[in-house]
Amino acid sequence: MLKVENLTKVYEDGTVALRNVSFEVADGEFMVVIGLSGSGKSTLLRCINRLIEPTEGRIIWNGVDITAAKGEELRKIRRQIGMIFQQFNLVERSSVLTNVLSGRLGYINPLWSLINYFPREDHERALAALKRVGLEDKAHNRADALSGGQQQRVGIARALMQEPKLILADEPVASLDPVLAHSILGQLEQLNKEDGITVICSLHYLDLVQRYSTHVIGLREGRLVFEGDNEDIRQMTDERFKEIYGEEAERIGTGSIMG
Amino acid sequence: MSHAPEHDGEKEEKVLESWERAPLPERSPLIAGILSIIPGLGHIYIRQVYRGIGYLLLSLAMAGLTYWAHITTEFEPFPGLITVLLILALLFWAWVIVSAVLAARQRRFAPAMGLIVVLAYTYILGWQATEVNLQKFFTEFPDTFNIFTRVMWPWRAAFEREQELLIARADFANPCPEEGLPPQEPGSGDEAWIVVEPNCGEFARYVLGEGVRPGTELTVRGGGFLPDREVEIWWKDPIGQEFRPIYEGETISAMTDDEGNFSVTFGAPQYETPPQAVGVQIHEVQARQVTAIGALRVSENLELAINRMIVTIFQALMATSFGIVFAIPASFLAARNLMYGTLPTRIIYYVTRFVMNVARSIEPIIWAVIAAVWVGLGPFAGVIALTIHTIAALGKLYSEAIESIQPGPIEAISATGATRLQVIVYAIVPQIIPPFLSFTIYRWDINVRMSTIIGFVGGGGIGQILFQWINQSRWSAAGMAVWLIAITVSVLDYASGELRKRFV
Known part of the structure; x- marks a missing residue:
């Protein structure tokens, strides 16, 4: 159970990214965050693993206050939370295998890792993760030699190395074409259903939201303006839609692009 | 661009006027023309x-340069140069005036003409100032040809054989003793031998009013030499000085026959016996045969060139290495993304950038002159010069690599629960190592090329002996050095290109 309580983030330049946001995510949910660019989706996801420091509010995960964690404790929390990114964020000049292995950094002896030494079982685990995302034959390619869809699957494999209980996915398919989008989200859904990993994912495309989410929240200018389940999204009226996306937004038929 | 729009009325006209150089308000062509007496003023108007x-x-430049061409002693102007330049300058002036008048009426006047006049002026003066001389260029090339071929193909001088000297001696007395001398006996067996006939006599001598009076005619016969080879005649006086006597303007030599015998006739050389010498002086006639024997071996010059080439490569290596050591910290101080945050660091950033820019804009050859004064002539001076330039150049390139780091991987590695050190090793280092390596290899390549030139001003290495050899007109040796440099540079160029391809 992840509990977000009154979360607020004000950046140094005065931008208010999140205003008093509260919600709960039960274990095993596939929760989707929707909203326009700049509505605070990325900030929200990054507050959960503290890549960004929240200004106010608390995030409680299975009884542990993430917002209060420091140093070693924070790293132990982070290693259980996988993250995948819109721009994949692979180290492009390193091999696919090294990128995947780096998902293990929170577990292994820091000194060994400095000379690029990973235990045998981690190598096996990495190859298994690559196999799971269908890239076992690309282990020794450079990451930037892969296509966008393949790079994102490397990103998933890297997250898998963390044996995560929660995966944060920040616009994981925004840089990919629709066919690849289904392939990537399908992988996430599989992890969600088979391994019981909770997924919190921000998305742009309405049909993808309808297809994959079990729980949806909507952000607008940092405020929580919508919360519902998959069924609510299916039946969302234009007025509700405009509450999230602003007056100027038009719904372009069913299953269309939002924002 | 001058005609007014013919359709669409006022709106389009306004749009056009806003970007066209239309006179607003109307400018008088007459005033534009008169103002152009000072070229350009009309256009400003x-x-x-x-x-x-x-x-x-x-116009100012043309006027100044014409005056300069008139007074300078830098070159010998061809007759009428100043007149031609003046005519061109006046043509330009006239063109500016006409162009101003027409521009005031929104017309352009043959822009190509102005350009042609300016270019003609520039190249005529440039041709003279740099003393281009095509006649010399072609007619005097044959004189250079010998040097040129030796530089281009110096390898005959690159290898040599061990030399063996066969030498036979016979005495020659001056003047002839009263009791006479027994005739010399030919040798036998394998030893080389010679006899001089007669074995005493007079030297050639300069007599006032008469010229050179020739010396006794001598015949030297010899045997036991290698067949079909040249034999040189040498002379050794009683105090041990050896020289090659001259007979009829030439040194004396003979070819042996197929049994190793020879015979040559010449006049006794010109020789001044010092007045304090008393009595009969015994001189020695020598026949020398120099033979190359044994296997080919590397000549001393080639050996020296190779040694110096190796030193040069090491110079480049040391300079690059020292350069890296200082360039890495400097590059972090000069990276905008790291240093731009607070005022003190920003000041450090600007100072570092400024110092590096200054150091980089001074050519290594100038640093080498300074360093040669500092630590004396030699390879170390060259290393200092190259190091300074390398720090500045690599510092800039490294800092640009640091500035182009992507923040994404840093975020991703942090999210896995990695420590700060792990983030550096896994997210930052992989991003900067390849460009760092690439720039470093490139720099080493440049340093090898530079260090050859730095030797010219006292930086040691192969440049130093190349400079010496050129000054001594030892073209074959210089050619070998040039070839070694060319080979080394192209091998390194190729290798560094290949290496860089793999890293970037």
């Missing part, structure tokens, strides 16, 4: 300010 300033500067 009709609001073509930059054009006007440009023409003014060009």
